[in-house]
Amino acid sequence: MANGMTIDALYEAFMDIDEEGVSTGSTPFAEDVFEFFDKQTLGDLGKEAWAAQYGMYLPTWDPAQVHLAERERDLDYRSAMDTLKTTQAATERVYATEMDTLSTALGKELGKGREMAGRTGIRSGGLESAIEDTIATTGSKAKDFGDRTRISKKETDDKYNSAMVDAALDFNKTERQEKEEFYDRTMAAIMRLMDTGAFDEPISCEIDEVYDEELGECVPDIINLQLYDQGDDTMNEHIGDVTSEAYMDAQCAANWSVWCNAGCISSTAHTWSNPSGISPSCISNCIKDHCA
Numbered sequence: 050m051a052n053g054m055t056i057d058a059l060y061e062a063f064m065d066i067d068e069e070g071v072s073t074g075s076t077p078f079a080e081d082v083f084e085f086f087d088k089q090t091l092g093d094l095g096k097e098a099w100a101a102q103y104g105m106y107l108p109t110w111d112p113a114q115v116h117l118a119e120r121e122r123d124l125d126y127r128s129a130m131d132t133l134k135t136t137q138a139a140t141e142r143v144y145a146t147e148m149d150t151l152s153t154a155l156g157k158e159l160g161k162g163r164e165m166a167g168r169t170g171i172r173s174g175g176l177e178s179a180i181e182d183t184i185a186t187t188g189s190k191a192k193d194f195g196d197r198t199r200i201s202k203k204e205t206d207d208k209y210n211s212a213m214v215d216a217a218l219d220f221n222k223t224e225r226q227e228k229e230e231f232y233d234r235t236m237a238a239i240m241r242l243m244d245t246g247a248f249d250e251p252i253s254c255e256i257d258e259v260y261d262e263e264l265g266e267c268v269p270d271i272i273n274l275q276l277y278d279q280g281d282d283t284m285n286e287h288i289g290d291v292t293s294e295a296y297m298d299a300q301c302a303a304n305w306s307v308w309c310n311a312g313c314i315s316s317t318a319h320t321w322s323n324p325s326g327i328s329p330s331c332i333s334n335c336i337k338d339h340c341a
Contacts, residue, residue, distance in 0.1 A: 054085045056225075056232045063110050063231070079104030082239070092247045103247050108234040111227070118223035125216035133209040140205065144198045151187050151194075309335030 057068075062081035065073050079100035083091060091099050242248065252260045254267035261268045313331035 054082075056228050058085075059232050059235055060110070060228045077104055078109075079107055082107060082235070086248065088250075092249050099247070103242055106242060107238050108231065110231055114227050115224050118220045122216045122220035125219075126213060129209050129212035129216065132212070133205060136205040136208075137202065140198060140201050144194065147194050148191060151191050154187065 061067060062085075063078050065075050067073050077100050080096050083096045083099050089095070092103075094102065239248075252267070254260050258267040258269055260266070309331070313335060
């Protein structure tokens with residue numbers, strides 16, 4: 050299988066971006082798939098030719114679901130922010146009201162103490178103690194309410210952060226699922242193309258061999274390894290006149306024998322001894338010219 054063809058790498062190849070999301074320049078997706086295999090040719094075709102022939106069978110990225118998930122995420126972000134602001138405003142309003150209430154109550158109590166002290170002209174120990182108790186109680190209430198307000202703010206912040214994280218995770222999950230689905234469709238398309246030979250390595254047989262599709266391998270080229278024989282003694286005699294050096298060069302003789310046979314057919318050479326109309330000396334001379 051191709052090198053480095055991961056879910057993310059395949060998506061980035063289609064989108065023409067790198068791992069950081071930076072554009073890498075527009076290239077056909079089929080050419081990107083070709084490059085994953087790190088071969089000079091696939092199915093005996095170069096990159097551009099392969100992409101032109103098989104690109105239509107590869108899937109395309111459908112952004113619809115991701116765009117929908119992105120909009121839902123943004124709406125969740127906005128809702129979380131609105132909830133945060135509303136809750137914070139309500140908390141601050143309640144805190145301010147309670148503090149005003151405490152401050153007013155403390156002022157009234159202190160006013161009563163001053164009024165009583167003014168009427169008697171003296172400040173007794175009991176009055177001083179009552180005033181101190183009132184101040185202490187008010188301070189304790191203010192501290193307690195401040196603590197509860199801080200806890201409430203923290204809970205509000207935690208809910209906001211949790212909502213933001215959940216929205217982001219939901220989007221990432223959808224995006225990942227779409228990438229996986231695109232990867233699966235691409236792999237399925239590649240497997241189908243493999244069945245058609247689109248990714249086959251080019252078969253290179255020796256010069257005296259041919260490729261047998263049924264066996265799936267190179268086999269000796271029996272026809273061309275034998276010099277063309279019409280079953281005629283005169284023909285064989287002339288073929289035997291080919292120089293021994295050229296005759297022993299089986300590859301050269303095999304390459305040229307059929308070609309020479311076709312080139313030497315003469316419509317005026319039909320005889321009872323040579324019904325094929327092929328001039329034996331023509332074949333012999335032809336092979337000599339090319340192989341001697």
